[in-house]
Amino acid sequence: MDERINLLGCGLPSLARLTEGVIGQPFRLRQLHHALYQRGVRRFAEMTDLPLALRSDLEAGYRLDLPAMPRLQRSHDGTRKALLRLNDGREVEAVDIPDEERRTFCLSSQAGCALACRFCVTGYWGAGRDLSAAEIVGQAFALREGITPEHDGSPADAAIPWERINIVLMGMGEPLLNIEAVHEALEVLSTQIGWRRMTLSTAGVVPGIERMLEWEERPNLAVSLHAPDDERRSQIMPINRRYPLGPLLEVLRSYPTSRRSALTFEYTLIRGFNDSTADARETARLIRGLRAKVNLIPINPDPVLGAEMRPPDWQVVKAFQAALVQAGVSCSIRRPKGDDIAAACGQLRAADRAARGFPQPVSLGAPTGA
Numbered sequence: 001m002d003e004r005i006n007l008l009g010c011g012l013p014s015l016a017r018l019t020e021g022v023i024g025q026p027f028r029l030r031q032l033h034h035a036l037y038q039r040g041v042r043r044f045a046e047m048t049d050l051p052l053a054l055r056s057d058l059e060a061g062y063r064l065d066l067p068a069m070p071r072l073q074r075s076h077d078g079t080r081k082a083l084l085r086l087n088d089g090r091e092v093e094a095v096d097i098p099d100e101e102r103r104t105f106c107l108s109s110q111a112g113c114a115l116a117c118r119f120c121v122t123g124y125w126g127a128g129r130d131l132s133a134a135e136i137v138g139q140a141f142a143l144r145e146g147i148t149p150e151h152d153g154s155p156a157d158a159a160i161p162w163e164r165i166n167i168v169l170m171g172m173g174e175p176l177l178n179i180e181a182v183h184e185a186l187e188v189l190s191t192q193i194g195w196r197r198m199t200l201s202t203a204g205v206v207p208g209i210e211r212m213l214e215w216e217e218r219p220n221l222a223v224s225l226h227a228p229d230d231e232r233r234s235q236i237m238p239i240n241r242r243y244p245l246g247p248l249l250e251v252l253r254s255y256p257t258s259r260r261s262a263l264t265f266e267y268t269l270i271r272g273f274n275d276s277t278a279d280a281r282e283t284a285r286l287i288r289g290l291r292a293k294v295n296l297i298p299i300n301p302d303p304v305l306g307a308e309m310r311p312p313d314w315q316v317v318k319a320f321q322a323a324l325v326q327a328g329v330s331c332s333i334r335r336p337k338g339d340d341i342a343a344a345c346g347q348l349r350a351a352d353r354a355a356r357g358f359p360q361p362v363s364l365g366a367p368t369g370a
């Protein structure tokens with residue numbers, strides 16, 4: 001096993017920390033960063049602007065590798081889901097979702113998630129560890145470069161040009177509970193992709209959003225809403241007890257937006273629980289005054305989520321959308337992509353995890369009707 005430290009995907013803070021005692025001067029760090037991300041160099045020997053002795057030291061102690069990919073699944077709709085193995089053996093999933101000429105890479109920020117949202121398989125399987133910036137960036141590099149598992153014999157896919165890629169931090173984990181690494185990863189990715197083509201999705205960690213307000217540059221922000229009142233939101237998102245809707249909406253009023261970068265509210269529709277037209281009107285009232293759109297996601301069922309977690313009929317979804325539009329809210333419906341390979345929203349998991357399970361089945365309360 002190669003014990004050398006992997007530097008591919010590291011931003012300046014991680015490069016400085018990991019090469020302390022090897023790279024002394026800050027300008028050498030910037031040269032290394034430039035070689036990795038502006039010039040795309042993958043071998044220390046080719047970084048000819050660095051002194052020969054430094055190149056040898058780097059070669060001896062460090063490597064520049066993509067993460068190992070034990071499995072790559074392909075959906076009939078073109079979606080690809082990669083299982084990536086980290087150095088300590090943990091596994092995360094990353095998804096490449098096609099949309100005509102563009103691709104959206106959905107990346108994970110943690111190997112698991114402690115927030116236990118009721119509609120999410122990652123939350124069901126429980127907490128994992130934070131990913132490093134390099135481990136987050138490595139997912140994008142692996143998907144972009146079209147690598148395939150060594151053992152499956154399929155030829156590598158063609159590399160995807162960065163201009164065609166959007167990034168969403170919407171995979172496994174809550175990005176704002178790993179904010180330092182996520183910020184560093186976004187900085188690295190911003191050398192290839194504009195901030196406006198990157199989106200961070202949060203369950204509503206208010207202090208994390210406050211920290212983002214201090215950043216020089218910010219990605220688009222998506223917020224998981226999923227219910228128009230605290231009572232129901234707490235039932236399916238335990239984090240709402242800590243950061244309820246009042247403080248969450250207050251901090252969102254400070255988040256800079258423009259016509260091209262409105263806030264997105266994600267709203268998972270669960271049959272008979274949060275799918276009535278009255279709920280749609282209440283949602284519109286709640287977010288009034290914000291430059292925001294709503295993305296409706298009929299829940300993607302999964303055996304571990306229980307029988308209550310099923311999507312409404314299509315006409316109920318359309319009626320919900322129509323009620324929002326009538327109330328002046330821009331609203332789209334996310335069609336499931338990659339659901340045949342469990343790559344759709346809320347379906348990511350790492351296959352080797354032990355089940356956390358729920359102590360008691362959670363009742364979602366009486367149907368609200370349409």
Ligand code: SF4
Binds near residue numbers: 124
């Ligand atoms: S929806 Fe996001 S925040 Fe909630 S449990 Fe799943 S991964 Fe965690």
